[in-house]
Amino acid sequence: MVTPDSNCANCPAHNSANLVKLGIDMSNFDYVVALAGNPNTGKSTVFNALTGLKQHTGNWPGKTVGRAEGAFQYSDKRYKIVDLPGTYSLLSTSTDEEIARDFILFGQPDVTIIVVDASRLERNLNLALQVLEITDRAVLCLNLIDEAKRHHISVDDRLLSKSLGIPVVPTAARQNVGIQDLLKNIHEVATGKYICKPYRMKSEIKNVSHAVEDLNKELEVRFPNLANTRWIALRLLEGDQRVIDAVRSGEIGSLTPVETENE
Amino acid sequence: MNNVEEIIQKANKYRWDIGENLHDSILESIYTDAARIADKAVTREGGKQKFDWDRWIDKLVTGRWTGFPIMFLLLVIVFWLTISGANVPSAMIASLLVDTVHPLLKDGANFLHFPWWLSGVLIDGAYLALAWVISVMLPPMAIFFPMFTLLEDFGYLPRVAFNMDNLYRRVGAHGKQALTMSMGFGCNAAGVIAARIIDSPRERIIAIITNNFSLCNGRWPTQILIATIFIGGAVPSFLAGVTSAAAVMIVAVLGVVFSLVVSWALSRSVLKGEASAFSLELPPYRPPRFLQTLYTSLIDRTLMVLWRAVVFAAPAGVAIWLVSNVTIANVSLAEYFIKWTDPYAMIIGLNGVIILAYIIAIPANEIVIPTVLMLTVLTTKVAGFGAGAGVMFEMDSVSDTAALLHTGGWSVLTGINLMLFSLLHNPCSTTIYTIYKETKSMKWTLISTFLPIAMGIVICFLVAQFWRLFA
Numbered sequence: 148m149v150t151p152d153s154n155c156a157n158c159p160a161h162n163s164a165n166l167v168k169l170g171i172d173m174s175n176f177d178y179v180v181a182l183a184g185n186p187n188t189g190k191s192t193v194f195n196a197l198t199g200l201k202q203h204t205g206n207w208p209g210k211t212v213g214r215a216e217g218a219f220q221y222s223d224k225r226y227k228i229v230d231l232p233g234t235y236s237l238l239s240t241s242t243d244e245e246i247a248r249d250f251i252l253f254g255q256p257d258v259t260i261i262v263v264d265a266s267r268l269e270r271n272l273n274l275a276l277q278v279l280e281i282t283d284r285a286v287l288c289l290n291l292i293d294e295a296k297r298h299h300i301s302v303d304d305r306l307l308s309k310s311l312g313i314p315v316v317p318t319a320a321r322q323n324v325g326i327q328d329l330l331k332n333i334h335e336v337a338t339g340k341y342i343c344k345p346y347r348m349k350s351e352i353k354n355v356s357h358a359v360e361d362l363n364k365e366l367e368v369r370f371p372n373l374a375n376t377r378w379i380a381l382r383l384l385e386g387d388q389r390v391i392d393a394v395r396s397g398e399i400g401s402l403t404p405v406e407t408e409n410e
Numbered sequence: 411m412n413n414v415e416e417i418i419q420k421a422n423k424y425r426w427d428i429g430e431n432l433h434d435s436i437l438e439s440i441y442t443d444a445a446r447i448a449d450k451a452v453t454r455e456g457g458k459q460k461f462d463w464d465r466w467i468d469k470l471v472t473g474r475w476t477g478f479p480i481m482f483l484l485l486v487i488v489f490w491l492t493i494s495g496a497n498v499p500s501a502m503i504a505s506l507l508v509d510t511v512h513p514l515l516k517d518g519a520n521f522l523h524f525p526w527w528l529s530g531v532l533i534d535g536a537y538l539a540l541a542w543v544i545s546v547m548l549p550p551m552a553i554f555f556p557m558f559t560l561l562e563d564f565g566y567l568p569r570v571a572f573n574m575d576n577l578y579r580r581v582g583a584h585g586k587q588a589l590t591m592s593m594g595f596g597c598n599a600a601g602v603i604a605a606r607i608i609d610s611p612r613e614r615i616i617a618i619i620t621n622n623f624s625l626c627n628g629r630w631p632t633q634i635l636i637a638t639i640f641i642g643g644a645v646p647s648f649l650a651g652v653t654s655a656a657a658v659m660i661v662a663v664l665g666v667v668f669s670l671v672v673s674w675a676l677s678r679s680v681l682k683g684e685a686s687a688f689s690l691e692l693p694p695y696r697p698p699r700f701l702q703t704l705y706t707s708l709i710d711r712t713l714m715v716l717w718r719a720v721v722f723a724a725p726a727g728v729a730i731w732l733v734s735n736v737t738i739a740n741v742s743l744a745e746y747f748i749k750w751t752d753p754y755a756m757i758i759g760l761n762g763v764i765i766l767a768y769i770i771a772i773p774a775n776e777i778v779i780p781t782v783l784m785l786t787v788l789t790t791k792v793a794g795f796g797a798g799a800g801v802m803f804e805m806d807s808v809s810d811t812a813a814l815l816h817t818g819g820w821s822v823l824t825g826i827n828l829m830l831f832s833l834l835h836n837p838c839s840t841t842i843y844t845i846y847k848e849t850k851s852m853k854w855t856l857i858s859t860f861l862p863i864a865m866g867i868v869i870c871f872l873v874a875q876f877w878r879l880f881a
Binding site: 272277307365366381384391394397 | 432437699
């Protein structure tokens with residue numbers, strides 16, 4: 148039976164206008180979304196555009212300290228969204244980096260939105276690649292495309308999406324451009340409609356390949372569920388105390404790969 | 411056996427063999443991959459080298475010789491616009507809330523046969539305090555905050571930090587303290603929270619203690635009003651606006667100087683250590699979105715700050731009414747206190763009225779000026795001002811306020827010292843609480859509270875001595 152109602156519900160045009168900004172009402176959420184990115188790429192602006200909150204945005208790095216949380220509803224699913232502090236890396240050299248890293252790794256968000264500045268893509272990708280090392284589900288928000296255009300820079304988002312193995316959405320969050328598209332992609336990744344094949348680091352790291360492979364083998368036996376044991380091996384080699392503790396306590400093993408988490 | 415301890419042991423052993431370069435090697439590999447991927451996806455239209463505005467503006471606002479003058483100039487312009495723009499709407503709101511609504515409320519209370527003390531506490535105390543705070547705070551904030559937010563939106567703040575960074579590093583503090591200091595110009599509690607961006611605990615405590623030296627919005631109205639009366643009043647009228655704006659700017663800059671001096675003293679004594687390095691990215695300039703900025707700065711900053719002032723003003727209004735109407739042997743508590751502190755206050759170029767006002771206004775700096783005015787009327791028993799003992803009133807114009815303060819024995823010295831004392835005294839209750847929450851230490855909270863008062867007393871004392879010597 149096709150009723151007019153169900154027609155509406157199935158129509159993409161209807162769904163795309165389906166965003167309900169829930170502000171700070173974070174009850175009964177279905178999915179958790181993390182918002183990561185370099186400082187000053189407009190994470191807070193994206194956050195505000197999605198939640199309808201008015202978190203203060205400012206054109207300076209380090210504006211968001213700690214993390215801000217909000218919620219939105221899209222296509223009958225409720226999302227809790229966490230705005231992480233802006234960082235240049237996840238190698239935990241500072242408190243900010245540790246907050247962001249710990250949330251993505253141990254908080255197990257259903258989707259991580261990586262906000263990058265389209266006009267400074269190369270530098271921003273450093274963080275994006277590190278995020279992809281520790282999560283399987285991510286969407287790249289190619290923000291500030293208006294500014295990139297102003298500087299005569301164009302980014303091939305399809306090619307980028309193919310290289311990274313995750314959806315890439317060009318946006319200009321300040322002008323609300325591309326937000327609907329971003330929502331659609333978040334939804335598809337969260338519901339498992341889009342299966343990410345995240346890029347994993349390929350370049351050989353000098354002098355350590357033997358050690359990494361050795362540890363990797365052992366970790367794979369011990370934690371068969373882990374998505375990226377190679378990364379864990381690298382963290383162990385670097386002496387990352389938080390990860391060492393997580394391996395020791397077995398916490399790392401309980402981080403089930405997300406594919407099996409949702410039906 | 412596949413034991414986790416064994417894996418960790420193994421990793422530790424490998425780490426020993428690999429040496430210290432692992433971190434750099436990992437970064438190198440990430441950079442290589444990122445560069446390769448970005449290179450494929452990005453096309454840059456070369457050829458037409460457009461004039462780079464960003465670079466040009468940066469050269470100017472962070473230049474060795476131009477950076478600071480431009481900073482001061484911007485500050486003066488912002489203050490001047492605030493001072494000259496706020497008077498008219500202030501007077502309008504005041505005449506509505508005080509001249510029209512207040513008598514109506516009084517009549518209503520009489521009609522309902524309120525006892526005199528009840529209508530006193532509620533209408534002459536709480537209501538008038540609210541009315542005053544709104545009429546004095548709202549217009550300057552509605553002008554100052556949007557302008558400040560526009561500068562912030564445009565990307566000017568990191569440039570300020572860039573200019574200041576070197577100074578802060580030289581005194582042994584963290585360069586990011588320049589950013590928390592800038593935040594403090596809006597609200598010290600916000601500045602104290604913002605100090606979280608500083609990782610080293612030593613430098614963070616320095617940033618927290620010295621944040622109070624950034625004039626917060628609760629103190630801008632005091633600065634602006636007193637500067638208009640005493641500094642602006644001392645020069646020809648066509649120069650008054652600019653001169654008082656300059657005076658406010660000097661006090662603000664003095665605050666920055668104090669924050670540098672105290673940071674220096676702290677990092678050489680109780681908080682010894684080296685300044686840590688950090689990288690500050692100068693973000694590209696972005697055209698500010700005017701309407702959105704107006705909206706968010708009005709909602710986020712103006713109304714929130716106003717709400718806080720209102721919450722604190724009402725009980726303070728009650729307190730003021732009580733201390734000036736509860737009498738022992740026909741003399742009010744306020745008068746006892748003022749008579750008792752006057753001689754001591756005179757030594758530091760202030761008076762008992764100001765001391766009492768600051769004690770009543772500990773919850774919120776915003777209400778210092780109304781308290782001062784009311785107490786002055788009360789103690790000098792001048793006729794023709796206000797509506798009687800303990801009633802807070804609004805001066806229709808700055809000249810009325812000036813006349814009252816002069817009658818109350820105020821001089822230019824009192825004005826200057828009030829401005830200095832407003833810069834150098836304990837943080838407001840919210841900030842003190844925030845400092846405690848952020849540092850979790852009673853010791854640092856107490857130091858942050860009492861250090862500025864001690865400095866204020868010393869500085870005011872010195873200024874008073876010099877003034878009396880030469881003037």
